[in-house]
Amino acid sequence: MAAKTALNGSAEAPAQISTLPPVVGINFGNSYASIAVFTKEGLAECIANEDGERQIACAIAFQGEEMYIGNQAKQQLVKNAQNSITGFRNLLGKKFSEISQSENNSSAPVIQHPDLPDTPAYKVQVLQPSPSPLPAGSNVTSPAASHAPTPRSEPVPVDRILTVSEVNTIFLKSLIESAEDFLGKQITGTVISVPSTFTDVQKDALEKAVSNAGVKVLQLLDEAGAAAATTTTAEWSTENLSQDRTQLLVDLGSSSVSLNILSVREGLTYSLASSHTSSVGANDIDDKLIKFFAADFTKKTKIPLTVCPSSSTVDQRAEAKLRLAIEHTKRTISASPGAATCSVESLKDGMDYTGSINRMRFDMLGSPIYAAVAKEINSLLASAAMDPHDIDEVVYIGGTSCLPGLNDRLCIEVGLHEDIETPFARGTVVGGGLGDPTTILARGCAAQAALIDSIQEDEIRAAFGRESKANEVSATTKxxxxxxxxxxxxxxxxxxxxxxxxxxxxxxxxxxxxxxxxxxxxxxxxxxxxxxxxxxxxxxxxxxxPKTSSEEDEDEEDExxxxxxxxxxxxxxxxxxxxxxxxxxxxxxxxxxxxxxxxxxxxxxxxxxxxxxxxxxxxxxxxxxxxxxxxxxxx
The missing domain is CATH 2.60.34.10 (Substrate Binding Domain Of DNAk; Chain A, domain 1)
Structure with missing residues (x-):
């Protein structure tokens, strides 16, 4: 009997086993979302989706048999708005009777679900693929059976009804799949940021949407808590930043402003005061910028263009094109002190448009919005019986908060002290730095997710739940x-x-x-x-x-x-x-x-x-x- 020959090695390459935690942090905004994971260097970093986007537009669009998600879906708002869905996060947990029809007028309208009472839904038109052709020689009960395959018919247009929960599930699932592609493993849990205005019903609806996407919710983290998870890390600290400080969070969203004052004490944070208003938002800046470029287009071409609001279908499409183009304009203004351009192909009547705006003009347009935000901050400080000099650090959240003009205006108009710590003062905003307002929440959620994932004791894990009494914290008053x-x-x-x-x-x-x-x-x-x-x-x-020597020589009024x-x-x-x-x-x-x-x-x-x-x-x-x-x- 011949002895078996032992194998010497294997032709297969050894499998690369990822040691990264199988969790993801998600900043789920109403306009944009971002995802972050824990890297092998032990840092929470934002990652891009398959389209290379780190700021992922919260939009879903249907075009024929295709479904687009993210910035590609936002492009469909120009000519396919009736089949594009945006603004769906804020509708979670709401009844149809509670939704104002003016809440979302730039995409597919919200309708009453035909089968579910008082349930909001969207109706979009899609092409339903026809059945595959029958193979040759199939056993069919036909008097004249043919040996040739049955010709494939064209796809049939049908109406598809999607509930708000289903739309959110589709979008969240795409974010999770992007994280799985990056990590090379299945995601088992996630921490998602939620605004302080979310009710328990809305939080339940969000957890259900995430669960339907196939992932367990480790924690629904308040946006202020997500920011604190980022700003209390060792990477955030600087020589001038004290471990004991008072922090002001400014979140300038698309349709609202959220403010929070936190006390940071050697890594522990405590909320002192918060406010939320829907009377001002980044959309107000967008509207002013769109009007500026529309007026410039009319001046150059003599073609009338009415925007914000638009008076005709042609003007509505032109406004949608401008609204997409100014995203690049705002990012350029944020990163560069020079002028930023706005280019749109065939804006109206086949005429292309290219315009520019410098930072000074941009800040003049945004001045009323900057002033409104400063007024809200002063009101919050007054309600908390605090002085502007009590604030040691300002942290900005959201893409519009990247504007240097906003930071300069707030520091002056609110009356913050000269050596206030801001991401702009440290130079960590430009180029996706550590203080980038678009990534702070996602990175905080990722850090929190990695922390919870590392905890083995069920009792300690339960402390991160919504019903835990560990969230009821008191603080010293003096x-x-x-x-x-x-x-x-x-x-x-x-x-x-x-x-x-x-x-x-x-x-x-x-x-x-x-x-x-x-x-x-x-x-x-x-x-x-x-x-x-x-x-x-x-x-x-x-x-x-004191007067300088040159001032003493001049006959001027007293200072x-x-x-x-x-x-x-x-x-x-x-x-x-x-x-x-x-x-x-x-x-x-x-x-x-x-x-x-x-x-x-x-x-x-x-x-x-x-x-x-x-x-x-x-x-x-x-x-x-x-x-x-x-x-x-x-x-």
Whole structure:
């Protein structure tokens, strides 16, 4: 019996096993969507779909037997608007009787479903493929059976009824398939951003649409939470950006503005105030830009063109062409300080159009919208009893927020301080940088999805659910810290040197530790401080700016006084005091200015519980060091 020959190797290439988590983050807006995954470098990055789009238009169009999704579908709005569907996200969970017919007038109209009561739907015309021809020699019950195949008939036009949920499922499934193509594996879960205005019914409808797309929803993450997941990462941090800061989120959507003020405390975020208004949006800028180019077209060609609103079918198509073309114009204005062009082939009556607009003119057109956004911010600050100088960082969300003119106008009109941190100040907006407003939400969702996917315990996973009580968080209302009494002139307001430990608006529970080198006297080695709760405020003063030598030579009127703001601290509640003797003090040697002086190192720990109780501990660093504790019940 011959021995079997052992195989030496294999002709097949080893399979490449992806180690990336099989989850995806989706920023699902009403106008545009974006998808992000966790890369092998451990970063959340936006990816493109099969058409190379990172900003994917929320649009679906039917043309004959073809279905288009994304920016290709948006192109169909010019000549095939009746079979193109847009604005479907905001209709999730709504009844037909709740929908205003003016909500969506640029695409296929919303109709009452013929079979489901009070259910919104879309009716589009498609070509239904005819059955395949019968093969030759088929056994058919025909008196004159032919051996030739049955000729294939032409596709038949039919009306197709799609519910809002079905449309959302089709679109979401295309996003998930793009992520699967990138990762090379099946997606098992997703985190999706949702606006704060979504009701529980709408969230249920969104979860159902995602489930019908074949993916489990790990979490429906509020847009402010998705932004916080991105802006609290190590990659976002800079030298000038404090770990304890107050953040303003500005989301300029197509038809609304959402604002959020968040306190960021060493990676933990807490919502201080929020607002949402539908009275202003990016569509207002688009309308003004379209009117500008339409007037320019009429001036150059003497052909009348009425837009926003359009008066005829021809003008409606011309407006749709301009609305598509200005997307490129706005992106160019955002990325370049020069002029941006708008080119449309056969805009009206067979006449091509090419126009341009510089940034100054663009900002003049957008000035009323910029002012309206600034007014909303000021109203939000007033409702939260906050001063503009309390804001340390501004984060922009959405494609229209990429406009530098908007950032400049808000900083001036709102009254933010000069060294405010913005993506424009850091230069991270242009070229799809870290601060790109179009990718922040998707990257935050991807980071959150990877985090949840890595958790094995069901109890901890349940904390990310909508019904979890872990979402009910309270925060400190005032700053807690320690005061070392002294008579120095710069400390006359508080009577000593103030060291903040727990900042106001810090989510509970919290633990903070500060390490201090304390000077001692050679005789007593005494360590003493008071623990206080203080209230922060803003004091407004005026100063007259000094004149330069050239101004003194000229006979001009007196300069108007300038408003100067200073941060203030006011002691409100004494939590306790510590007066003890250090055991591990050491004397500094050498020839420095501190030579011969005594010092010791201590750590002061503050622990604030969910109930508001405070535990303070002083511990001298080193074996055998002094330890003192203070307990304060709920404030």
């Amino acid at each position: 700053t807690l810290g320690i005061l070392f009494p002294n008579d120095l002139p710069e400390n006359k307001d508080l009577g000593g040197t103030w060291i903040p430990v727990v900042q106001k608006e810090t989510a509970l529970p919290v633990r903070r530790i500060v390490s201090l080198d304390i000077a001692l006297t050679a005789e007593s080695k005494r360590v003493a401080f008071e623990a206080w709760e203080v209230e922060e405020g803003i004091r407004v003063g005026t100063v007259i700016p 108007e006084p300038e408003e100067i703001k200073h941060r203030t601290l006011t002691k409100t509640t004494l939590l306790g005091s510590v007066d003890t003797q250090a055991k591990l003090g050491i004397q500094t040697k050498g020839k420095s200015q501190d030579a011969g002086k005594w010092f010791t190192t201590v750590e002061v720990q503050f622990v604030v519980g969910i109930d508001g109780g405070v535990d303070i501990e002083l511990r001298e660093v080193g074996e055998g060091g002094v330890v003192e504790r203070i307990h304060v019940s709920s404030l």
